[in-house]
Amino acid sequence: MTTLALTLKEELKAARQHEMAAYAGHGRPERLTTALRQCVDRILSQAWHDYGMPERSALVAVGGYGRGELFPYSDVDVLILLPAPPNAQEQAQLEEIVQLFWDLGLEIGHSIRTIDECLSESAADITVQTSLLEARLVTGSRGLFNQLVVKCREAMDPQAFFLAKTLELQQRHAKYEDTAYSLEPNCKESPGGLRDLQVILWVAKAAQLGDSWRKLAERGLITPTEARQLTQKERAFKDIRIRLHIHAKRREDRLVFDVQTPIAQSLGFKNTETRRASEYLMQRYYWAAKAVTQLNTILLQNIEAQLFPQPTCPLAINPRFNEVNGLIDIVRDELFTDTPSAMLEVFLLMEQRSSLRGMTARTLRALWHARFGIDAGFRRDPANRALFLSILQAPEGITHALRRMNQLSILGRYLPNFRRIVGQMQHDLFHVYTVDQHILMVARNLRRFTMSEHAHEYPFCSQLMANFAQPWLLYIAALFHDIAKGRGGDHSKLGMDDARRFCREHALSDADTALVVFLVEHHLSMSHVAQKQDMSDPDVISDFAALVKDERHLTALYLLTVADIRGTSPKVWNAWKGKLLEDLYRMTLRVLGGEAPSADRELKNRQDEALKTLRLYGLPEHAHDALWQQLDVAYFLRHDASDIAWQTRMLYNRVNADAPVVKCRLAPIGEGLQVTVFIKDQPDLFMRICSYFERKNFSILDAKIHTTRNGYALDTFLVTEPNFANNYRDIINLIEHELSRSLSSDDALPPPRKGRLSRLSRTFPFTPTVDLRPDERGQYYLLSVSASDRNGLLYSIASVLAKYRVNLHTAKILTLGERVEDVFLVDGPVLQHARSQIQLERELLDALHA
Template sequence: MAVTDNGSGGLHDIIARARTGLAAESAALRAAYEAQPRTKVLLEGRARLVDRMVVRLWSACGMPADAALVAVGGYGRGELFPHSDVDLLFLLPAAPDEALRVKLSSLVGALWDIGLEIGHSARTIDDCLEASASDITVQTNLLEARLVTGDRSLFDELARRYDKAMDPRAFFKAKRLEQEQRYARFNDTPYALEPNCKESPGGLRDLQMLGWIARAARLGSNWRDLARHRLITGGEASDLRNIERFLQHVRIRLHYLTGRAEDRVLFDHQEKLARLMGFEAGGSKRASEAFMQRYYLTAKMVTQLNTILLQNYGSVIFPDRGAAIVISDRFQAVRELLDIRHEDVFERHPAALLECFLILQQRSELKGMTARTLRALWLNRNRINAEFRADPAHKALFMQIVQQKRGIVHAFRRMNQYGILSRYLPAWRKIVGQMQHDLFHVYTVDQHILMVLRNVRRFTMGEHAHEYPLMSRLILGLPRHWLLYLAALFHDIAKGRGGDHSRLGMEDAREFCTQHALPAEDGGLVVWLVEHHLTMSQFAQKEDTSDPEVIRRFAAIVGDERRLTALYLLTHADIRGTSPKVWNGWKGRLLEDLFFATQRLLRGATPVEALGLDDRQEDARRLLRYHGLRPGVEDAFWSQLDAVYFMRLTPDEIAWHARVLYHRPDSDEPVVKARVVGDETGIQVMVYVPDQKDLFVRLTGFFGRMGFTILDAKVHTTRHGYALDSFVLQDPGHDMPYRDIIMLIEHELTERLEHPGAPERPARGRLSRQVKHFPITPEVSLRADEAGRHYVLSLTAADRPGLLFDVAEVLASHGIRLHTARIDTLGERVEDTFLLSGGGLSQDAQLLKVEREILDRLQV
């Protein structure tokens, strides 16, 4: 096509010049921004630059005079981020004929050719209105439509008819629903470790949505307009401008750092972003941690102001929602929201700063607070000072909130959101928005604590009893179970201070319990739970809980059944509150076994009786009879097994092994069986074979090559020299059904065992990008247990394929016997524990040598 532009050359020449000009001017805009970062200059400058380019090409492609080129979306608003799409509407007076379609295609191709990411549509006015009526995204894009070039009268007609068709009420409802759906995609939290600065709760999209509703309802086009309409205060308008600029800087920097439209604040970019935005490392905090804490506080303020403005919009857009209902001399209900009766309620009655949360708990018909109540609450939060905290009436109010039968989690989330909790509990202030770079907590410290509180609360609720039947039964039998809420609030409150956060938090909890006059027994329980909130998980996952001595030691720490039950409940809630990926049925079983064994011991059983050896065998026999096996068929096989075997396995596992092996205890052929376990997230594998050299190394190599993570391994040798090993594997996400995976394991592993060779090393694999940016220093500890019969190897390292193989290979090379392996994968980190014997470990030099060799293997 030889279209010319005023005789200056063909379209290809125009495209080439436009491409060069766009690149040069974009580079100049970036240089100017980096020299003096101003978001308005960059965003508007880029929009104007694109305007010039698209106008030039519109003309060069010979577009008809009665058509219009319209900018929509963010481009229509006159803001373009460095790598954002350019959204265009080709507004036509009528459906295009073939010649016009060719021209439109040529124009779109030319725009792509010069380096623009184009989103486009070609529509008539009727098409626009029809699409807008059925698609809220189209309606939103047209809300900010701006004429770039072409027929002004055609554009004005679209604007007039669009404005006439706009229904602010329907638009408001649709955008609220859209926000709820978007929040759900991001787990309803702005506090994820890698938030999306545009789409996550508290991101730029929330601010844009406020602007769209204001435009649709004709309430203004900027924050100053909203202040003039008294929808926000002048101070809030200033806050919103500053917040918006900060988030815009984050997004601009991300685009420049990555060279693409990247809106996720990934670990890969956080340290660079922090330094580009002027944050520096200080004290115990990295620059990225300081930056992300600022980001979270910003996102928190966005969600606060978003709530206030949406409620104010609602009162303007839906003015006929009924009269106020008086609750007390301080509060009333307006449209199912709690409202202050006088603007100075919190000034004259500071206790109302807590009372409002109590009322929301007590009156289920109230869905939240009005905008003016929230604003007054926020502006008066600093009235909660040392004098306020010392007032017995205020202490009583806080304890009432803790002890209510409903609304506990909502109350504390609101108190955290609006700065009340950090004023009432000064230690809380330090953990708001604080990241946890252990890579298995997916929430900031304050949000993790609130998740743990939520989990404990769910144990008390009938609608969740089917999820946690044992927890529900235990907590309802625990006197004053609300003490667990206090333990949850304080268990991690000292994170990030340096030192042992459990002991530091214990002191905070002790001070709180003393100040709030809790009885010594109750206060002692809260303090003890905070001090020991990690103890049960450490025993369950790192100790050999089939050893009666281990149960005795744990019972000595616990002391009584009330503490045991409370610690079990808190531990369960804590692990579940770190990340959806950390909890699994295997961990649940470890905790449950430890709980019941300790409970039996505390009730008078001996340590051996507490492990329930006789009960396990009897339960296993019942299962065998259930599966149709006649009494006594298991005796020959069981006679080859020692008591440790029965202590370490569950009745279900014992019965499964017996069903498979009772008729072949002296099999010359390897026996390999696998089955799905738990909630269908793992596979259990049993291997029975005459004991042979390097067996465990070969097995770990096999599973590693298949991509499985080994969660648990138990190694036994029968009295007549057979290895009976059991593994729990985490499914790596194979596309094939479980049935096919099980058949593959059984066939392939049997083949390997029938023709043993040298152990095959699995690929080491690549480290995740999270570990690359937040490296985990490996740690190894090898020490004798308290009884001196075995040695406990504990290691912490970055997770990777082949890690367990490397450890097993070192142990095998020294002739060390492995009894059990506990593999605990916490996000990107593993914390593994092995029970060992032999190999000359009683000699200090040998012990240090093994430690050093394992540490060398863990270095990445």
């Protein structure tokens, strides 16, 4: 590195550090970004002149640097503009100056072009055209730079540019799932972030409508109040982005969990008894992103109207609303102020008229500003209550209506407790949406059960919903099931009170009110029974039937439960959980229909069904006898008829096999593999099997552990792995061969690996718990463990159980995103003594903490 480069680098570094340190005192984003830009301008200009660059060329800032703002660790995008293509000597000099810029410690993005090359590149690439739109002369020939500006302006097609940038915006929003409510948003690229604001200014500048919020207000595209709001939101996002850069000491635009707390603390937020500082920060962020999204919609519509003027031929809908070019429009600006109920009526009309694809900018603006008129008096008005129920009862458009109402803050104004959870985060390691977005996702899932085009997704749910009267009651339950999150206390109980009040205020019948209140209070009960209790126990089914009381309550709870689990995270739902819930529904329905729970009858039904399947495969009539004589009632009650038939086919002639038998198939539920192990029982068998699956990075979804009368273990596992669908035949062969060999070996097992916790689990640690208690009959013990998920966790648990010679009878493996909640049915002499029980629990806790 040359002396010049070293000198300039140190000078630039000192100046940048000084400005960033000063930011902690003044906290003004524009002052810092401008100061950083000026620092870089000064150093680049000095390097340019000291290096003796030709006077006829120019150094031009483009992109964000051209816009005149530079974040602490942003790229510095420059264009070296030439009057003509360089010769060999000039090319070498250009390469040297670019290398000098890099030597200064800057992240340089550079291009070297003539004006004609700039025009050619911008015509082919909208990104280049956008970059040149913000070009700014740093140093060099102003005449050459002015020629570039004029040529670019002449070449600009504002209409084509608008269409390209709005399409780009839609693609970017789709990449971020069209929501600003990601728990780890990108403050620059996510919907409602800085990039959305930049798009507006780009298309406005291209159309020569203005290049600032103040100028757009002067042109009447937004109001002065909206201009101030956009300025405030932009400043807030810039502040967050600056703090992210300074905290990470690199370019970082994502508000990932790791940095949310330090950023929140730097902004003065503090932890309270019920909420973290980061939650206050993120709720403030989501409210800002929501406002930006709304104002951007208004602005884009207004700019589009300027660029693509269309004749307006209002079609009267009623005395209050018109249809204008497929959008609903208010007949006068003061409508929502004069007739507040119209703030709900507009959403009902959009549900009723499929030709309406949105609202005009005038309607959006009026609605946005009039939302504060939804007060206690508005909410008490019987006409408004009827309108709100009509929105939920509409035959179509419900999901869109609820999302629009939330986006425009109408839903939160009408349901004040809903407003409290807008943008509220959930740090339970399995929800990936904010509370309000999760609620709307659950409502969407319920709605999809009613739509024939989605019937292939969950056919049984669609079938039940088709025969369910008043599905809108389920939408009310969805709105209230998590509405009390974050208040402290049991959110199901608190939400139940809110739901009861709503139902009474909206004149629902006693029966309908009771159903909604029941669903909110017990929205977690069905998943708890299906995933944590032994459904082969008739008493479990009887107790659950007593809870739901009738088929209507059972069906409603089943539909809400499926929609709720699906609405938490893509990682949480799987086919196995779906089967457990459906099995519980069907068994409970039989009890509600008058069939008394009977282990004997259930055993007979499953055996008969399994025998029918075996006949299809041509097995001799009594081929199953030798195996079935070694199996007790518990085996038949814990396995489906299809599983019994499959295992019988595999094992009927190997009842006394000396070598391990390992058989594997695609799971009948349509997800994962079913693995059956038949081997002479041994104390560490479960541990050895878990060790194999851990080494292969397979996830165990379920385990059924059974010991035959002749001393053989007959264990069945449901396992999954991301690549099963691509090469399941090879994986099946591999498991059957390798697991058999592993079980035949006497080699000592390796100690459990200390798998790494996920970033989410590290940031929001979950305190592991171990609960060991006898079951109601005192025959077995129920061992419940909860912990943050990691590779090898089940193997660690199995190792402790093997050490204490605890016998495992069944295992329910429940993974909730980044958290596991496993339940084991166990027994063993060690459990008969309080002191040894405590030692076992301590070692299990140590294993969960590892």
